[in-house]
Amino acid sequence: MTDTSIFKVLSLDGGGAKGFYTLGILTELEAAAGKPLSQLFDLIYGTSTGSIIAALIAEGRSVDQIHELYKAYVTPVMKARLPSGKSAELESLARVVFGNSSFENLQTRLGIVATNWELEKPLIFKSDASLAFGRGATFTPGFGVSIGDAVIASCSAYPFFKRKMLVTKDQKQVEAIDGGFCANNPVIYAIADALYALNVSRANLRVLSLGCGNYPEPKKGLFDLSKMVSKLISVQLLQKTLEANINSMEQLRQLTYSDVATVRIDESYSKPEMATDMFESNLAKLNLIFQRGSESFGSNEKAIAALLGI
Numbered sequence: 403m404t405d406t407s408i409f410k411v412l413s414l415d416g417g418g419a420k421g422f423y424t425l426g427i428l429t430e431l432e433a434a435a436g437k438p439l440s441q442l443f444d445l446i447y448g449t450s451t452g453s454i455i456a457a458l459i460a461e462g463r464s465v466d467q468i469h470e471l472y473k474a475y476v477t478p479v480m481k482a483r484l485p486s487g488k489s490a491e492l493e494s495l496a497r498v499v500f501g502n503s504s505f506e507n508l509q510t511r512l513g514i515v516a517t518n519w520e521l522e523k524p525l526i527f528k529s530d531a532s533l534a535f536g537r538g539a540t541f542t543p544g545f546g547v548s549i550g551d552a553v554i555a556s557c558s559a560y561p562f563f564k565r566k567m568l569v570t571k572d573q574k575q576v577e578a579i580d581g582g583f584c585a586n587n588p589v590i591y592a593i594a595d596a597l598y599a600l601n602v603s604r605a606n607l608r609v610l611s612l613g614c615g616n617y618p619e620p621k622k623g624l625f626d627l628s629k630m631v632s633k634l635i636s637v638q639l640l641q642k643t644l645e646a647n648i649n650s651m652e653q654l655r656q657l658t659y660s661d662v663a664t665v666r667i668d669e670s671y672s673k674p675e676m677a678t679d680m681f682e683s684n685l686a687k688l689n690l691i692f693q694r695g696s697e698s699f700g701s702n703e704k705a706i707a708a709l710l711g712i
Contacts, residue, residue, distance in 0.1 A: 409602040410610070410710055412443040412459075413589040415648055415668070416450025416582040417614025418559070418680025419480050422688045424455060424612050425472060426695020427667060428465045431610075434703070435712045438462060440509040442710065443610075445533075445600075447513040447592035449581040451614070453556035454499075457549050460512040460529070461503060469692070471499055473685065480683035489564040492557055496550035505529045505544035505552075513595060514544075515581030515588045516555035519565055524584045525576065526591060527552040533599050546571020556581045559640065562681070582644040587613070587651035589666075593659050604662050608709050611655075613648060613668025615694060618677040637679055644680075665709045669698050 414424055428439065435442050439459045448456025458468045475498070479491040505512065505527065512529040528534065531541040544552055547568050555566040555578035568576045585591055589611045596602045619638060652666060671694065678687055699706070706712070 407606050408608055408711065409445070409596055409600070409606050410443045410608045411592050411596055412439065412446045412456070413587070413592045413609060413611040414446070414448040414452030414456050415588075415611075415613045416448075416452050416556075416580065416586040416644060418451055419476055419682040419688055420614035420617070420678065420680055420691060421451030421455060421476070422469075422472060422692040423615040423695035423698070424452065425465060425469050426692040426697075427612055427699045428455070428459075428695075429469060429692075430696050430699035430703075431706065431712075432465045434707070435710070438464060438509075442712070443510055445511040445513070445592060445596060447515065447588040447595075448556070449515040449586050449588045450557050450559065452588070452612075453514040453516075453553050453581065456512060457500070457514065457553055460508040460510050461549075462509045473688075475499065477683045477685055477688070480681045485560075485562055485564050488562060489554075489558065489566075492554055492563065496554050500548065500550035500553065503549045505549060513588065513591060514549075514552045514556050515585050515591060516552065516558075516566075516578040517581055517583045519560075519577040519579050524581070524591070525555070525578055527556075528595075533595050535599055542571045545576075555579070559644075559680070562637075562640065582647060585647065585651055586644045587611070587648040589655050589664075590651055590658070593655070593662055597662075604659075607662050609662060609664040610706065610709060611652075611664060611666045611668075613666070615668065615691065615698075616645070616670040617679075617691075618672060618674060620677040620679055637681060641679055663709060665702060665705050667698050667702050669694070669701075 482488040514527040516525040518525040527544040559580040
């Protein structure tokens, strides 16, 4: 088997601001690979915060550039109190970071997972017809929406964000919410595309699946406004729903694709200073999460190097 026969997949979980953990891993990976990750991976899938990172990598951005963007734009999104404010900040982030970028001008294959609100089904934006399951002749990359709009849809964790209304190339209106409600860990979709759309053999497939880490729940002060809000709409309930989804998808992967070479990194932390949630806005805490990601790469470096041949 030659190196060119190996098909490499990167799968990135959702997790809100905890995506800093993912970036910690990827910063080390890009340095070890000695080249942009868009040149290392043949297919990249992402959900929610993972969709932002995946799309930027697919555009050819370096992980250092993505990290700087996260430091500049993620905290304003998370600091906004109301769904309208969070969505407005997310829209602003997408405009600045992605502009009018389309799925047709990427450096590697990309899949972004959102959820169709009305149909209660996955809504997967794909970069090219090679990833389509049928109807390839009429396939439209990303359904004709911009990368920015696809990312907003994937990140719209309703009810903390507003639902995202999309208009496809054929003028259909589709209301979408966070992809985490159907696949906060998109690895199953990524593997399925590689095996059944692209016809990659299981023996030649290599998958790196990255979570955002697991942390203690933060303790709220007695008069903390967010505590009152959480009584009405529970952040903890949303997180547990999304984390249960992550764990379910990982169990399914182990059951259905145990013969596909995969490295999964999603470490857990128990110390009180690591307490956080998906809406973390403290940059010092986010920098600490980034460091934990960097350390996770170190703990798994040999396995990653063997998997990817770097």
